[in-house]
Amino acid sequence: IDEAFLERVKTVVDYGLEIGMYVIINSHHDNDIYMPTPENRKQGVAYLSAIWSEIAETFEYADHHLIFQTMNEPRVVGTAYEWNIDTRNDDCMAAIDVVNDLNQASLDAIRATGGRNSDRFVIISPYAGNHMAVMLDRFHMPEDSVENKLILSIHAYTPYNLCLNIRSDEADFGISHLTEIKGFMKNVNYRYVQKGIPVIIDEMGIINKNNPETRYAWAKDYVAAAKEYGMVCCWWDNGEVNGSGENFGLLDRQQLQVHPACQSVYEGLMAGLE
Secondary structure: OOHHHHHHHHHHHHHHHHOOOOEEEEOOOOHHHHOOOHHHHHHHHHHHHHHHHHHHHHOOOOOOOEEEEOOOOOOOOOOOOOOOOOOOOHHHHHHHHHHHHHHHHHHHHHHHOOHHHHOOOEEEOOHHHEOOHHHOOOOOOOOOOOOOOEEEEEEOOOOHHHHOOOOOOOOOOOHHHHHHHHHHHHHHHHHOHHHOOOEEEEEEOOOOOOOHHHHHHHHHHHHHHHHHOOOEEEEOOOOOOOOOOOOOOOEEOOOOEEOHHHHHHHHHHHHHOO
């Protein structure tokens, strides 16, 4: 890993640790190197083993406020199953098998560095971050040398047409949407949380369609539903506030305040925690 880049990451991580925050480091936007196909399995295992050994050694000094996350949305780009799970497609199922191997290799590399990494919390990513992938028997958490130190990650912009689909004019939040949210959370809770595996929804959000009341209601009910099952939510703040794209911006990083256009969704998030 480039020395200057790693040093910059360390600087920012330390900002959070010094004030008692929890910080997550993950492998992000390098899916092209470890793309989970059987043909690329060997390269993916070698790459992730190498970088996680280096990262873990670099941050061994940090206490358990620092958490490692193996990957971000590992998927086979450009296929019909890039984002959607197709249980009838053998290639899709094979990709899930490779993701299992990549998670195991990443965890093994972290644990092998010893010290505080021997029992550091590690977040495990499923295929494409898809919450449907974790409901399949094909996906499994890696074997660990210590107990109760693995966390499952899922990404859930649910329901899709309301929250993420920029081509959809769906802008109102109703009972069917809430039913869909509670349904997937109930299933994840049954399969993981109740069995002692904590879950973090580390990407969620609702794009701005000039619908502040809807965004408030969705945020409030989504976070409240997750809280009911003991799941933690992380809003995906990509800095984009205006325009017709994936405008998930929330915080104005220059003014150090919530963007005025996002005040309603921020208040919804906070209300959901009450």
